[in-house]
Amino acid sequence: MAFEGSKNYIASKDLKISVKAAMHLEKPLLIKGEPGTGKTLLAEEIATVLNKPLYTWHIKSTTKAQQGLYEYDAVSRLRDSQLGLEKVAQIGNYIVKGVIWKAFDSEEQSVLLIDEIDKADIEFPNDLLLELDRMEFDCYELQKRVKAKHRPIIIITSNNEKELPDAFLRRCLFHYIQFPDKQQMEAIVQVHFPNLNQRLMQEALRLFYQFREIQGLKKRPSTSELIDWIKLLIMDGTEGDELSNMDVFKEIPQHIEALIKNEKDLDILNHFKQIGGNSNAY
Amino acid sequence: MFLDFFILLRDNGINASLHEHLSLLEGLEKKIIGQSIDDFYYLSRAIYVKNEAQLDRFDQLFGHYFKGLEYIPEELVFNIPNEWLQKNLMRHLSDEDKAKIKAMGGLEKLIERFKELLKEQKKRHEGGSKWIGTGGVSPFGAFGFNPEGFRIGQHENRHRQAIKVWDERNFENLDEGQELNTRNIKMALRYLREFTREGEEDVLDLNATIKATSKNAGSLELIMQAERRNNVKVLLFFDVGGSMDDHVELCSQFFSAARYEFKHMEFFYFHNCIYEKVWKDNARRHQDYTKTFDVLNQFNGDYKVIIVGDAAMSPYEIFLNGGSVEHFNEEAGVVWLNRLKAHFKHIVWINPNPSGVWKYYQSTISLLEIMDNKMYPMSIEGIRTAIEKLLKPAY
Numbered sequence: 166m167a168f169e170g171s172k173n174y175i176a177s178k179d180l181k182i183s184v185k186a187a188m189h190l191e192k193p194l195l196i197k198g199e200p201g202t203g204k205t206l207l208a209e210e211i212a213t214v215l216n217k218p219l220y221t222w223h224i225k226s227t228t229k230a231q232q233g234l235y236e237y238d239a240v241s242r243l244r245d246s247q248l249g250l251e252k253v254a255q256i257g258n259y260i261v262k263g264v265i266w267k268a269f270d271s272e273e274q275s276v277l278l279i280d281e282i283d284k285a286d287i288e289f290p291n292d293l294l295l296e297l298d299r300m301e302f303d304c305y306e307l308q309k310r311v312k313a314k315h316r317p318i319i320i321i322t323s324n325n326e327k328e329l330p331d332a333f334l335r336r337c338l339f340h341y342i343q344f345p346d347k348q349q350m351e352a353i354v355q356v357h358f359p360n361l362n363q364r365l366m367q368e369a370l371r372l373f374y375q376f377r378e379i380q381g382l383k384k385r386p387s388t389s390e391l392i393d394w395i396k397l398l399i400m401d402g403t404e405g406d407e408l409s410n411m412d413v414f415k416e417i418p419q420h421i422e423a424l425i426k427n428e429k430d431l432d433i434l435n436h437f438k439q440i441g442g443n444s445n446a447y
Numbered sequence: 448m449f450l451d452f453f454i455l456l457r458d459n460g461i462n463a464s465l466h467e468h469l470s471l472l473e474g475l476e477k478k479i480i481g482q483s484i485d486d487f488y489y490l491s492r493a494i495y496v497k498n499e500a501q502l503d504r505f506d507q508l509f510g511h512y513f514k515g516l517e518y519i520p521e522e523l524v525f526n527i528p529n530e531w532l533q534k535n536l537m538r539h540l541s542d543e544d545k546a547k548i549k550a551m552g553g554l555e556k557l558i559e560r561f562k563e564l565l566k567e568q569k570k571r572h573e574g575g576s577k578w579i580g581t582g583g584v585s586p587f588g589a590f591g592f593n594p595e596g597f598r599i600g601q602h603e604n605r606h607r608q609a610i611k612v613w614d615e616r617n618f619e620n621l622d623e624g625q626e627l628n629t630r631n632i633k634m635a636l637r638y639l640r641e642f643t644r645e646g647e648e649d650v651l652d653l654n655a656t657i658k659a660t661s662k663n664a665g666s667l668e669l670i671m672q673a674e675r676r677n678n679v680k681v682l683l684f685f686d687v688g689g690s691m692d693d694h695v696e697l698c699s700q701f702f703s704a705a706r707y708e709f710k711h712m713e714f715f716y717f718h719n720c721i722y723e724k725v726w727k728d729n730a731r732r733h734q735d736y737t738k739t740f741d742v743l744n745q746f747n748g749d750y751k752v753i754i755v756g757d758a759a760m761s762p763y764e765i766f767l768n769g770g771s772v773e774h775f776n777e778e779a780g781v782v783w784l785n786r787l788k789a790h791f792k793h794i795v796w797i798n799p800n801p802s803g804v805w806k807y808y809q810s811t812i813s814l815l816e817i818m819d820n821k822m823y824p825m826s827i828e829g830i831r832t833a834i835e836k837l838l839k840p841a842y
Binding site: 178179182185186187189190192194195197239240243244247287325327331334335337338339340 | 462467480489490493497502633660666667669
């Protein structure tokens, strides 16, 4: 039972080993990387390929660690007591399970995705140390200890907005997803467009990597943007020949809006165009 | 196993702990990877490195440590008889030696001695099979270490000359050459908090609800309240240029930490001492500036003021009209500082110079006096004390 990538997801060798290590060493795998390199997708693919249930916890700036465990819904209990309902007597009826609890409760090993952990408060990762280490926590209202039936495979993604505490990092394995090189990218594009004509693919990739090399771009286009762009090119019926002699420093290809997401970046391109492609002049 | 690799990493700034090292051994034991050095590279990288900025350094260290080892054909490694290795070590370490090592007690020494032994052996085997052997097994049980599996070396690459993954140094760009260590500063700044409830009422106030409900003879009445938010307002003044250049890194860490921690934060730059002008963009300081009087008018006295500067200048710059190094100031720096002090009730000075050297600068001594001793070094401890001072109610 190992994760080998899938027909929708091309995994590099180091990523495969990291995933395997995370499964066998039973440690959370912390994934970082440029936006659009498929961090979140990884957990979904692992779950699909290994045929395991996936539990996703999207972290926001207001998310508290407790919410991943459980919440006590005092308001509905209060309301139900007004209505004189039977179930009021049982506090258990008002404990709302969080994502971690659900993953712990799963009858088979599950995949738990904690997405964008860096969005939360700076203390947040520390509040989860024990839970992730021992795979158990206490529910005070029910006075019981919740233990994972099967240790879930935990994937944590981070966009590097905040540094994570050392104690937390020490419990994780770390993998940095590198931006795919041209060869990997071809394979990735192939997955999305199995019947893409080779000429268009080659030219689109050439221009795409040329874009990425421009110095000073605020947001370099990533895989998902490339996919969108190719989609638009195909809709236009572009064959690839039109792009063949194009140089991003001299002219701006069609549907640039799919690749460039920032006004200032567009200004940089326009600037290149005006000075006629002499990139040293910038 | 690989203990000296682990020590090499630690000595060179990869902050791995024993915990991680044990994980690696566990991983090897569980046979997560095959017997290829590429796999070993990936596995050890995933375990030891926790920050992409360190990936490049790890690649270099890995290359350094395993140089020349990557081309050993797998089958050869597994054909070395185990007894050969054991006996080998036994032969070279007499009982006396063993006692000596025990007396020396240190692992470092042990490794050193061990390497010497291996070196000797290497010479004798010159021209032979080129193997220098691996570490032995059990004689050092008493130390609680098992120095098994030192480098297995081969001197020449007789095989292909492929570039190995770690030699490609794919992560070079991510090594920013500086420790990304703003976390400690953020933690210190966290103490500067003033929680207030303002804005939309979107959280249930349980106590008030219970009270209202009981008043209502038991029929439910929900009371909402606004969430608690940190509403502390902070005004930062940064000294830039000149002697402050030595502290740029520390200051930018402080700045980015502060920027993240406080929602209401304004900052201005000054040079050496605060005079009638401050500015926000250092490149355009002569065109785009703000009058210090405007700052005093715009920000009310509730703002907590932090001045960051090394307070190292000529005393003229503080006490004399026209004493500034840059322009002719009509009023002396001390006049402006006193104005700030009178307007803002909470004001501290944070100095990137360590407090031990303050007494060597006449200007620092004077500023300490002007600031009523509210000057603190830019260490975690210093920042914490400064924050405490800022939070004390004004007298």
